[in-house]
Structures are given as C-alpha cells and as structure tokens.
Amino acid sequence: NAGVTQTPKFRVLKTGQSMTLLCAQDMNHEYMYWYRQDPGMGLRLIHYSVGEGTTAKGEVPDGYNVSRLKKQNFLLGLESAAPSQTSVYFCASSYFSQGAFGANVLTFGAGSRLTVL
C-alpha cells in the first residue's frame, strides 16, 4: 500500500520558473495538506483541503496555489519561483473526524526537496 506519494522528489528551478508538485493518496482520506519544512522553523502549513473541490489557506500561503480536482490528488503550484521558496515540501492526508481522538492524525509523504537558484 502506497499511502501518500509525492512527485517529484527533487527539483532545481531558476528564479521565475513555474512548477507543480503532485501529491497522491490511496487511503480515501478527505483532508489533504501541504507543509514546508525549513531549518529552525519546523513544519508550516501552506494550504489545505477538506474535500474534493475545496481549498483553504494555511499559515504561509503567499506565492503558492493549490487545486483538489480529484479526492486522491492535491497539487501545489509555484507560478514564479523565488529563492525564499527553497525548502522541503511535505504533503499529508487524514480522515475527516468529528471526535477529538483520531482527528488530524496525518499521514505524510516522504517529501519533495525544491531548490530555487
């Protein structure tokens, strides 16, 4: 069972280029998330989605766009890459849960390392 798969795993971009990171999950999870990890900053939420066709902003949404056209896929786009977007990006998914326990127990992908020169 694949869980959460991110592609590509590595990418080098030049300033101003665009690209899309793809996240796919096979667990029928409702919720999907994009985080970035930077040294000393931990994991910061970029955008998230609570279901197919819906997206919402997280803590650091500027410079990114997302789409959730299919339940199993969550795309993160950079329209004009900047060096400040050099980071490791993690996609995650979780079940929708109305209870306290089990809520937001995220399953993460292995990460995508992006370098913007």
Place this chain on the structure above:
Amino acid sequence: DQQVKQNSPSLSVQEGRISILNCDYTNSMFDYFLWYKKYPAEGPTFLISISSIKDKNEDGRFTVFLNKSAKHLSLHIVPSQPGDSAVYFCAAKGNTDKLIFGTGTRLQVFP
C-alpha cells in the same frame, strides 16, 4: 507568531535513560495535541496524541503529559534506545482544521 514552541533544538541522552522533550503553546483554544517523529529523508510519522480532557496518555515506552494551566506538554521516552534518534515535532489543533507544528527537537540517543 509561533503558537507552538519547542525551545530545545537538540537533546542528547544516553541509551537506557529517560528522554524528556518539551513543548509550549500560546493558544488556549488548542484542544488536541500530537507528537510526530521524523527520520532523515522521510516524512514525519505519528507517535502519540492527547486530548485536552486528559493530562496523561501512555503507549509503551512513550508517555505524553499535558498541563493545560501552564500550556505545556512533554513527551517522555523511557528507556531511550538508539533507534529513537530522530527529530520530534509537537503539534496542536483547535477548533479549526489546521494542525500547527512546533519547530522540532533533534534527539540523539548514544550508547
């Protein structure tokens, strides 16, 4: 404004001893807390969680304690093993769909 803080970036513990990782939060609306563990070149994996209605949750060698009045939680690992060497993130959730993570603590368990 960092709502979830892990003030110790690193911790070194001898094998067999107790590891204590700390986490502080500022948002009193947080009602659910989780710990994740991350190895290099892998995504974080869920370790243990606690709801605000409890003050302790235990799972094998891992115990999480919550002090709501102090807005503080801690993860105890006993006994520590070399395979526990990883980065540990605490995370908190309130009445939104967002899970907010701390900055992480790198734990090294040496023989």
